[in-house]
Amino acid sequence: MLAKRIIPCLDVTAGRVVKGVNFLELRDAGDPVEIAQRYNDQGADELCFLDITASSDDRDLILHIIEGVASQVFIPLTVGGGVRQVEDVRRLLNAGADKVSINTTAVLNPQVVADATARFGSQCIVVAIDAKKVDNQPFEWEVFTHGGRNPTGLDAVKWAERMVALGAGELLVTSMDRDGTKIGFNNELNKAISDAVDVPLIASGGVGNLQHLVDGVKLGGADAVLAASIFHYGEYTVQQAKEYMQQQGIEVRL
C-alpha cells in the first residue's frame, strides 16, 4: 500500500540553511548535506527546500546546496521559492531537484505552470497555494501571494482545479492563518481541495504536535504532510512522527 509521506521543510537564504530564532533573527542551521542526511537517516520520505532569499542576486546560491545534497542524499528533493520562469525550473532540476514548486508566479503568470509541465512533465511541477479564510468574498478560502500579504481575489479550491488542469502534478497547500501557529493544519481547506482534484496534496502550515500530522491525513485528506519547526528544534524526530502515525492506523514507511 502507498504510504503517506512526511516531508521536513528547510529554509534557505543566500545559500545558507537557516532557522528562525525569533521573527528577527535567522541563524545558520548547519551544513545542508548533514541536515539532509540526518532527516534521511530518520526516515524522511522527501525533503523540501524553500528559498526565502530576499535579493534576487543571491538566489542562485541555492543551486550549490541542491547540488551538494542531491549527490549525497538519495530521496526526492522539492525546491521552491523565487521561481519566476521556466528557465528557473530548468536550473533547479539540473542542480538535482526532483520537483520544483511554483507559488506567486503561478498567480501572476499561470502560463509558466503550463509551459513547465509541458517541458519537464507534470511529475516535477508542484503548485504551492497559500490560502486564508476570508469573509469578504463569495467563497471561503482566498489565495494570497507574497508570503500571505497580497490577496488575489481567487477562490483557493477553484484555483487548485485550474492549476491541475494546467498540468500541476501535486499541490502544496499552506494555510496562511495557521502558519507558525502550532494549532494544526486547516483540514477543512485541505479536504475541500483534496476532494476537488485527483493529484496528491501536501498539507502545510500550523503543525505543533504529532496528532496534527495524523489529523492532516485523516481529516484533511492529505497524501503528504510537511513540517518545519517540530523537526528542526528537535521536539520530535521524523521516526517518532511516523511511529505515532502508524499507531493511529496510518500507512507509513518505517
Add this chain to the structure above:
Amino acid sequence: MKTVDIAVVDYGMGNLRSVSKALEHVAPELNVVVTSDAEIIHDARRVVFPGQGAMPDCIRELDARGLRSAVQHATQNKPFLGICIGLQMLFDRSEEGDAAGLGLVRGQVKRFTQHVDQQGNKLKIPHMGWNHVHQTRPHALWQNIPSGERFYYVHSYYVAPADDTLTAGYSEYPDRFTGAISMGNLFAVQFHPEKSASAGLQLLHNFVHWKP
C-alpha cells in the same frame, strides 16, 4: 577511447544527474558516463536507460539523437537497467499519446483509471510516493532486498506485459501492477531506485555487480 563501465543514456529529457550520482555513490571505482553518443553506449559494459516526462516525447528525442539501435543492442547484449519511462519505452505501445514504443517487450503501457475507495477518497494520480514492491522470484537485482520493501514511485502510466512471467516485482494501487520486469540481461523498474534511499542504492549496487 577507453570503454566506459556504465553508460547512462541521455536523450535530452530531464535530469539524469540523480541517476549518475547514485551510481557513482554505489560504485565510486567505476567510470559512469551520461552520454548521447551511440558509439559509447554500444561499447559500454553496462547501460542504464532512465526517463521522465511524456513517453511520446522520449521516443521522439531518442530517435532525434539516433540512439534507438544502440539501446536495442544493449537490451540484448549487456546488463541493462531501465528506469521509469525507460521501462515503459521498451514496450509495444503506450496509451500516453497513443504512441508506439520500441517494441522490445510485448505488451502495453496503460493509464491508472479513476477509482474511489470505500471511504470515498479518490485515487490520486500520479501514483506518487513509497509503495511496497513484492518480488515474484529471486533475482540478482533483488539480492539483500526483502520482498515487500518500499521504493519511491512517481508515474501515471504502468506497464502490462503480455507475458506476465516477465514480472519480477509488483505493487498495488489499488490493483496489482508490474513494478519490475526481468528478461535475460535486461531488468527494468517503474520505481526510482536513485530516489529510494538505501533500498534503491542496494538495487543499483546489485546491478553494478550483476553478471547475467
